[in-house]
Amino acid sequence: MIVIVDSRELVRDGFKAMFLRLGYPATSTCDGAMEDFLEAISDADLKHVQAFLIGECADHAETVSQIRARTKAPLIAVLDQSSLTDILFHFENGADDVIKKPVHVTEILARAAAIRRRSVAEAPKQELGRLRIFNDGRDPEIDGVSFPLPRRERRILEYLASIGDRRASRTQIYNSVYGVLEQDVDECVVESHISKLRKKLRAALGEEVIDSKRFLGYRLMKPSDVKQPERSIQKKAKSIAHVSLAQDLAAKVS
Known part of the structure; x- marks a missing residue:
């Protein structure tokens, strides 16, 4: 604010x-x-x-x-x-x-x-894998390309990036985005903004970067915390199975 x-x-x-x-x-x-x-x-x-x-x-x-x-x-x-x-x-x-x-x-x-x-010693930007987040009003970048976001969603992303590994409650995010003295906007609107933001980031990155826990709040995940998308895991599992089958057949032939 x-x-x-x-x-x-x-x-x-x-x-x-x-x-x-x-x-x-x-x-x-x-x-x-x-x-x-x-x-x-x-x-x-x-x-x-x-x-x-x-x-x-x-x-x-x-x-x-x-x-x-x-x-x-x-x-x-x-x-x-x-x-x-x-x-x-x-x-x-x-x-x-x-x-x-x-x-x-x-x-x-x-x-x-x-x-x-x-x-x-606040960083001028935060790097989260392919995602780069600024603190000066600029849109974030993915793979070095600007990733435009509506202003409320961008502010939520900037705020979550600014607090590092800590979780933020809905109230804390609301205060950061709307101001501590705002009375005309319902606090529940934060959840709608976060839902839209998560969907856009997931579609662009192929992975979830905003972690939410009931009663604990939200945080941005570090690259090491980001899980592979389920489809990717399934593809890898199938690939490993095919390789194992081919090796078994080769062993039987020999």
Whole structure:
């Protein structure tokens, strides 16, 4: 989830709409309500925040201080007009990066991902056999070829890749895809998205890569965990049987 902090409602709504079009949940608040926002959100939900975008604020230093007291999520200052003085001011007051509008939200996501990689050694992409998954809004790739997915399914795949071998519950996936403050979408929709995603990946890869366990949740399987498709196993079994029969016949003839 992306959190936009700006005193101007029009700016907040504009950024939210752009992130949502890419499938990234976003919420917003003005700097005067930041303290209430941080008190209302739990530590578990705060972990889903990918970055804070800080625009026009009455007190930038205080806003950054309030955020830093709760989380180490990337802080990106967004400037309408930049000067060396403005840039240095934001870096000195705790910003991880400073960007100037106009800026595409894809660039913001890429910058946030780069900050996370520097701080927690997050990989720019995850390799899962023939499947390559990115963390910056790009579609995944299979055998080096782009594999387009609807934005919700892509976000689910990115989230599962980001947590490694751990399992994610339906609620955790929902919070990652729709945002912790979303109230209008039923949580059950996650299962429909996952079902469609699994079907597409299975058809393209010929193997199951999303493992699900009732009450435990979902996870992406490592290549070593991926079982061969049943048809492939049956073909190999038949091939082995034919070879054994041929060897038996040859032995009898000799």
